[in-house]
Amino acid sequence: MHLGLSDEQEAVRRLARDFVEREITPNAVAWDRAEEVDRGIVKKLGEVGFLGLTIDEEYGGSGGDHLAYCLVTEELGRGDSSVRGIVSVSLGLVAKTVASWGSEEQRRRWLPGLTSGALVGCFGLTEPGTGSDAGNLATRAVREGDEFVINGSKMFITNGTWADVVLLFARSTDAPGHRGVSAFLVPTDTPGLTRRTVHGKLGLRGQATAELALQDVRVPASALLGVEGKGFSVAMSALAKGRMSVAAGCVGIAQAALDAAVRYAGEREQFGKSIAHHQLIQELISDIAVDVDAARLLTWRVADLIDRGLPFAVESSKAKLFASEAAVRAANNALQVFGGYGYIDEYPAGKLLRDARVMTLYEGTSQIQKLVIGRALTGVSAF
Numbered sequence: 001m002h003l004g005l006s007d008e009q010e011a012v013r014r015l016a017r018d019f020v021e022r023e024i025t026p027n028a029v030a031w032d033r034a035e036e037v038d039r040g041i042v043k044k045l046g047e048v049g050f051l052g053l054t055i056d057e058e059y060g061g062s063g064g065d066h067l068a069y070c071l072v073t074e075e076l077g078r079g080d081s082s083v084r085g086i087v088s089v090s091l092g093l094v095a096k097t098v099a100s101w102g103s104e105e106q107r108r109r110w111l112p113g114l115t116s117g118a119l120v121g122c123f124g125l126t127e128p129g130t131g132s133d134a135g136n137l138a139t140r141a142v143r144e145g146d147e148f149v150i151n152g153s154k155m156f157i158t159n160g161t162w163a164d165v166v167l168l169f170a171r172s173t174d175a176p177g178h179r180g181v182s183a184f185l186v187p188t189d190t191p192g193l194t195r196r197t198v199h200g201k202l203g204l205r206g207q208a209t210a211e212l213a214l215q216d217v218r219v220p221a222s223a224l225l226g227v228e229g230k231g232f233s234v235a236m237s238a239l240a241k242g243r244m245s246v247a248a249g250c251v252g253i254a255q256a257a258l259d260a261a262v263r264y265a266g267e268r269e270q271f272g273k274s275i276a277h278h279q280l281i282q283e284l285i286s287d288i289a290v291d292v293d294a295a296r297l298l299t300w301r302v303a304d305l306i307d308r309g310l311p312f313a314v315e316s317s318k319a320k321l322f323a324s325e326a327a328v329r330a331a332n333n334a335l336q337v338f339g340g341y342g343y344i345d346e347y348p349a350g351k352l353l354r355d356a357r358v359m360t361l362y363e364g365t366s367q368i369q370k371l372v373i374g375r376a377l378t379g380v381s382a383f
């Protein structure tokens, strides 16, 4: 078994690390305080190829394998989870899904813009009344001739107020297929679609999270992504890969927590010596280090399975479950190393903890990941 990186993968990691240190880290606290990432970062992410990873070059992508995608995602998560989430959604949940499920026309229409950063995508599954039980969504799409008329609402949509296109899931009432859910690519300037920013988030404050309302939104039948009635499979396949991306972002958070804790432990003195000399501080640091390694190895395994064309969905749930809980533990341990200074945002631990917390909630809560893993092991669905 070979767990090292190829020269090419090392080069991608270096490129990502340099990009993050130059373009993201110096701004992360200011963006967090302002509750808005500078939108110019999207164009820059596109120029450096990070919005086109794993997408074919003929559609404007930059190629690369899923391990490279994880390496970039980890570095982005290390710098600022708000920026990491923009990429995980616009590329990971939207562009990749269009590449996998879209018609040739849909790929040509959307992928060059999404991969260059000229366009931003968002993923509209959750609703005010349905989160974990996403298949029970209430948004309706009714066919009228060559059009669908969509009514409903979506909640907590990352990139929501920035996005140019929403990959929207709605119950297509006449569809015979799986739960009757269909996927649509809806331009956000379509009449009847309105957006409201969700303020007051604990973390990911720089990210544009929105509530979407759809009132008699008309889209042509060509906006349907994949087969009518099979949209739930589209959503679940997007989330299976998305969970790997969340896990990689969590590795980045945990690594940032480790770096910060080690640095501070060497600088801060109490009882006449640096706090690194105290055994209980070393315990906190070593706990973070083990979490980082374990989360990273679980995440890389998912990337390896995908790149080898093997089943990966359950492994992705395991990686997401472990890495998200590990990121919360790691950031909390780092905060403890910083003492009172960990509690103010001039130091990194507090923001890492706030940003880590949501990772155990979205793209399936920790409880939902356990049900996915438990179902695979026992053959019994406990949802």
Ligand code: FAD
Residues within 6 Å of the ligand: 089, 122, 123, 124, 125, 126, 129, 130, 131, 132, 133, 155, 156, 157, 158, 159, 201, 204, 209, 358, 361, 362, 363, 364, 365, 366, 367, 368, 382, 383
């Ligand atoms: P609920 O489903 O109401 O769950 C409440 C509690 O009940 C949780 O603890 C849950 O684990 C537990 N629970 C539910 N069912 C079970 C069960 N069967 N067994 C045991 N426990 C159970 N959604 C999108 O579609 N697109 C996005 O871009 C997006 N971005 C997000 C960004 C942020 C910052 C946040 C906070 C959320 C985002 N979401 C997004 C929504 C997210 O995926 C949901 O919040 C999540 O799936 C949980 O749904 P819920 O909040 O409705 O909680």
